[in-house]
Amino acid sequence: MRPAARVLLASCAELPRSNADDTDLPDVLAEAGITASWAPWDDPAASFGTADLVVLRSTWDYPWRRKEFLTWCDSVPALANPAGIARWNTDKTYLADLAERGVPVVPTELIHPGEPLRSPWQGVDFVLKPSVGASSRGAARFASGELDGAVAHLAGLHADDQVVLVQPYQRTVDRDGETALVFLGGTYSHAFVKGAMLPDPAAPGTGPGERFGVEPDPALRRAAEDAMDTAAALHGLRRADLLYARVDVVRDEDGSPLLLELELTEPSLGFGHADPGAKARFASAVRAALAAS
Template identity: 30%
Template sequence: MKLARPDILHPRIVLAVDSRRDRHGAAPAGTDSAAADAEAGLLAALRHRGLQARRLPWDDPETLNADLVILRTAGGGPDRGAQFSAWTRRVTNLLNPPEAVAWNADRRYLADLQCDGVPTAQGRSPGEVTALVFFGAGRSHAFGAAGADPDFELWDVGRAALRAAAERLSIRIEELLYARADVAGTASDARLVRLDLIAPELGWAEISDEQRDLAQRRFAVEVGAALERLGLGPLAQRRP
């Protein structure tokens, strides 16, 4: 067996899931495991780029030993919110970063974005909603009311929300690994309903196999870019 070179850093990546799921991402018996099954392609896409990742419950002590942790389900629920919040600050290199998680977990974030000039649907019926998924600073895919190819005006609202959030958090927009912006209305009156920077549902089951494969490869590219920014690229030298 050919062993990995010990002088080369092989970053330890964890996809952190709800503690009710096992370390393979499977949901408990009797619950819907379609989302976990659909996301299995993420691990394969990461492996294709030479990156090894595994799923662990967010509260597993081993997550604290990882080089990079990516939230894939929001953790804790109302009864464990404080514990989850404290954990996000203890983890090394959490994506999205803990300040983004804390800001986005407060429902007042929509009011913040409205103050920043992002049109929102606060106080009005949103109607049909289109989900827009971003990886890094770029568009990935969409699903929902407007289908897979929504008008660019809807993307503009999602992008404006992302930019405003990054400015409020004093980070670069590229530092947000992923985001989902739910936008309602038409091109002439598009409004933000929700922005998820914590552990957005990426809609794998809502898009075609071809779109899913492309999006998962794009996700893996952005994870690689994040590792490079953090000095954890797969070719980084291990410290003595």
């Protein structure tokens, strides 16, 4: 690591010091000998161009300003994860790229503006979501016969010039949630479960469940690592070149793992649900990235 390295953690104006999950990262990095501070990515007073490393963390307003955000990413000399990864990963059509390369992905159809609703899965609930969006914003779950509402939702997303993903809803999520596996510097760190984010149309009172730490079984670990390796190779990188990754995995009705999302740009890393050493592992990954630059 270079002497007196300076790191900027990129946030957004709404949450300039991120959220409670990782607000104390500058203190954690200081313990590792790294000077770090938070700065909104669009702050003209922040000297991103001269930082030894800029880490994308909570840039959660990018879906509404993606073109501007990506231009800014391209302008940052030392960005983690890299600008090319951000360009690819902030549009969920990347799932099609991974599926084409053999990654078991939740079945996904893309509906471009002007195209009609297609749902090739008969008799199952399905989800419509914009290809550019954070968390579950813009995503909606529909019962198999609820076509009028789905067509209206699709039209609203298309009016914003969005490509729309349609996916069969994995009902195992209602029971088991999504398992989010976190990797730091390419190495597995910790995992947590996220409760179902989309309510059941037949039970409107249901909604997001709690989050809690978990030790994933080997099949989920393998699926997550395969997805990471495929994504890294697609961009001419090694897995270790990714400072962080969160791999969201669900199971199909037969119990086989399916990739729901691969978060390489600004994911919440679930430190609040991890063991006390997780943030120290993040600091070590930052040190390694600085040493490699």
